[in-house]
Amino acid sequence: EIAYRRILKCPAQVVVLCEATKEVEDLLKQPPVQGSPDQEGLEKRSTHEHWVVRGEERETAVLVAARKDNTTFLECLSYEVHKDHDYKEKGKAKEARSRMLVCRIGFKQNVGHLGKEIVVCGVHGHLRTMKMEWEAVWVEFWDRLARYIDYYSIMFLAGDFNMSWTEVPRQLQRRGLH
DSSP: OHHHHHHHTOOOSEEEEEEEOHHHHHHHTSOOOOOOTTSOGGGGSOOOOEEEEEOSOSSOEEEEEEETTTEEEEEEEEEEEEEEEEEEETTEEEEEEEEEEEEEEEESSOOGGGOSEEEEEEEEOOHHHHTTSSHHHHHHHHHHHHHHHHHHTOOEEEEEOGGGGGGHHHHHHHTTOO
């Protein structure tokens, strides 16, 4: 509950969440509520209504949201749930999946020298993939991400790279992205 309220009262123009529920999506779509200067902490801040794109998954999915008071649209360009590898955990068969959500956002004013439209990518790499349990799958993850960045001209990358977060710049540079 507290985390959800923080998201709603966040001054950020764009929010990227890697494991968002349907409830978070619904919360971000709610009309704005005026804050109260008499209150303390988060209660002082107003909430904001957002454009929201969330992957079509039952439990959690990657989500991108943009504040409606500063943006004109949020468009989903691609959402991929990639089957990385099958594995067993505590005797149960499971499937490692990594996700990538690419969205175009229109702003009411220029975003610096980038213009009024930016392309954002939210990534969630599966824990076991990112721990390099399957090296070929790990390499393919980075190849796929680099193709996405190039194809969609992604300007902002946000993600949960688990155990590979320090590898992001190195792996992208190896694939010609700086």
